[in-house]
Amino acid sequence: MSQTDVVIIGGGISGLSALHFLRQLKPQLSVRLFEADNRLGGTIGTDQVDGYSFDWGPNGFLDREPLTLRLADELGLSDQLERAGANVSNRFILRKGRLRKVPMSPPAFLFSDVLSITGRLRVLMEPFASGPPEDVDESIYDFTRRRIGHQAADYLVQPMVSGIYGGLAERLSLKSCFPIMHEMESKYGSLFRAMIAKAREAKATGRKAGGPGGAGGWLTSFKGGLYRIVERCEQVYAEFITMGTSVHAIAANGEGYRVKLDDGESISAGQVILAVPSYRAADIVAGLSEPLAESLASIQYAPISVVCEGYLRSKVRRNLDGFGFLSPPKEGRRILGSIWTSSIFENRAPNGYVQFRTMIGGNGDHDSMKLSDEELIGCVRADLNSIIGLDGPSDKVRVYRWRHGIPQFKVGHSGIMSAIEEHLRTLGNIHITGNAYYGIGLNDCVKQSYRVVDRLRQ
Ligand SMILES: Cc1cc2nc3c(=O)[nH]c(=O)nc-3n(C[C@H](O)[C@H](O)[C@H](O)COP(=O)(O)OP(=O)(O)OC[C@H]3O[C@@H](n4cnc5c(N)ncnc54)[C@H](O)[C@@H]3O)c2cc1C
Known part of the structure; x- marks a missing residue:
């Protein structure tokens, strides 16, 4: 059985960025990454077909996360970043069969046809909306209906939730999906007041204010498609990566772990980073901690x-x-x-x-x-x-x-995460990263991987 300090399981952006940060921050540690598929990237893929560039899954990220930009820079891809064109701010919502432009400023909102006049007036009443129910993990739908009315919830918020999460606003947790919006209400009592305060703060500091969904950012990809970053990781880190090899279980092994591969081999590892979808992580840790496996499997x-x-x-x-x-x-x-x-x-x-x-x-x-x-x-x-x-x-x-x-970060997701963190603490040197925990975007994955690497005990 060969021995390594850190085993990373999964070669999507989470596993690849964990590998990158590990090599950058802790080069003294030996590391191996196992990817079940015969290619890297997970949901990231780009097909070049007769002059078209088709992205399989994600097609960009917002340039507001310094760690993603750092990853691109350290991989030598800064000059390959491609910012979306200026017309990206023209966004449309379908209402009554016609496309309506989403207004980008309060005056434009007043005169837009994205909501009926009653719907728009109800949004303006936001500062007078009732406060949040106590000790309730409120759904996105309940929150938005309470603050800006049901029409805005149906026509502005629900489509955004299905566009980002493929989810239903009635089922998803505001606190877990849009933590900044949740904090804004807690701190300022109103989203409008929060936006005014943030705009003032931005003016004073010279930074961008962002909207109620969080800090702004510009949609960005790589020239030729998002897969460029995966290809680059493969070139730079080939010697640490094994593709076409799936991990099916982890067992305790003295101070560390035995990582069991599907080809019958085992690797002895001091620490393990699980960078696979949560339902796969559940299967892998089932023999090690049943409660952890159950919590991981409960994320749908x-x-x-x-x-x-x-x-x-x-x-x-x-x-x-x-x-x-x-x-x-x-x-x-x-x-x-x-x-x-x-x-x-x-x-x-x-x-x-x-x-x-x-x-x-x-x-x-x-x-x-x-x-x-x-x-x-x-x-x-x-x-x-x-x-x-x-x-x-x-x-x-x-x-x-x-x-x-x-x-899906459903109502109750923060409770699931507390349970997962508690089980991981008990185990000691098993770590998780990926889009199922603290944020579903590429930026969230990179940030979570960085945090995990930063926390690794040497
Ligand atoms: C249609 C779609 C559109 C999206 N659009 C955007 C977007 O525009 N912007 C954005 O920021 N995000 C977007 N996302 C989300 C983003 O794609 C994901 O958050 C991110 O790619 C997840 O990366 P990951 O590495 O955590 O997981 P994955 O990409 O799922 O990678 C996990 C890897 O683990 C491997 N694996 C699984 N089991 C095992 C095992 N037992 N042993 C070894 N390896 C294993 C898998 O083969 C896979 O390669 C989109 C997602 C989808 C599906």
């Missing part, structure tokens, strides 16, 4: 499919002057929204062509996973045709399915 995931389509520009009737649109469930469409990728980043479609990325599924539509590719494409085309107008078939199409797409 929403399924999601991404349909990437290329069209001849002249076959699309609408001007694609923005980021794309979200479709509130109240509108009764099957798609969650569509991103106009070729309007956001350069070279995502050949000259004279455009690319859409349309999401379908989420926690409100588990049955979408039962649809064949042809049926999924049919749903997307029917919806896009009636919303933006398409003349004829697409030029290229790719479907990417994620059965366990996005972890």
Whole structure:
């Protein structure tokens, strides 16, 4: 049985960034990373198809997390970062079958048609809304309905929740999904008052204020697609990585652990970083701690499919002057929204062509996973045709399915996390990172991996 200081399980962005920070911060430790698949990246992937660049899962991150920018910089990718075009601020919401521009300032909101006049007036009453119920992990929907009314909850917040989490605002926890919004209400008693205070603070310090969802940031990717960062990690850290090898269990072994691989081999490790989805982590630790496995397994995931389509520009009737649109469930469409990728980043479609990325599924539509590719494409085309107008078939199409797409931070998630942390403390040298715990985005994964590495005992 070979011996190593740290074993990392999983080669998605969480495992790869843990490997990177470990090599940077603790080069004295020996490390090995095992990835079950024959490729790295997990949900990150980019297919280059006849001039199109199709991202399988994520297509960007906000440039507000210094650790992600540091990762890119230390990998020598700073000059490969690609910021989204200025028109990314043009975002649309479907209401009553028509796309309405999401207003980006209070005066624009007053005159916009994104909500009815009653809906807009109700939002303006926000400072007078009742306070939060005591000792309740409030759902996003209850919070927003209480503060800005049901129309804004249905048409502004729910689509955002399905766009980010593939989730239902009634089921997800405000505190776990949007902690900054929760804190703003606790500290200032009102989101409006909080935004005014933050704008003043920003003016005084010269920093950006951000919105109620948190600090701002600009959507960013890499030239040619997000997979660039994965390829770079593979080039730089090849000697530490074993692909096509799955870890199926961890057992206690004196002061450390025995990491059991699916090829029958075992590795002795002082510390283990689990960078796999929580339901896989549950299987791996089941023999070591049943309560930990149970807590990990209780985090559920929403399924999601991404349909990437290329069209001849002249076959699309609408001007694609923005980021794309979200479709509130109240509108009764099957798609969650569509991103106009070729309007956001350069070279995502050949000259004279455009690319859409349309999401379908989420926690409100588990049955979408039962649809064949042809049926999924049919749903997307029917919806896009009636919303933006398409003349004829697409030029290229790719479907990417994620059965366990996005972890759901349901009401009660913070309790699950406290239990997980407690079980991990008892075990000592098992660590977790990934998108199922403290944030679902790439930035959250990188931040969590950094924290884990920083905490590792030498
Ligand atoms: C459709 C979609 C769109 C998204 N869009 C965005 C976006 O635009 N911006 C953003 O910031 N985030 C986005 N996300 C979220 C983001 O993709 C994830 O948070 C992030 O990629 C998760 O990385 P991870 O390394 O934690 O997990 P994963 O990417 O799931 O990687 C886990 C890895 O572990 C491996 N593994 C599993 N079991 C084992 C085992 N037993 N042994 C060894 N290896 C194992 C898997 O093969 C996999 O490679 C999106 C997600 C989806 C699904």
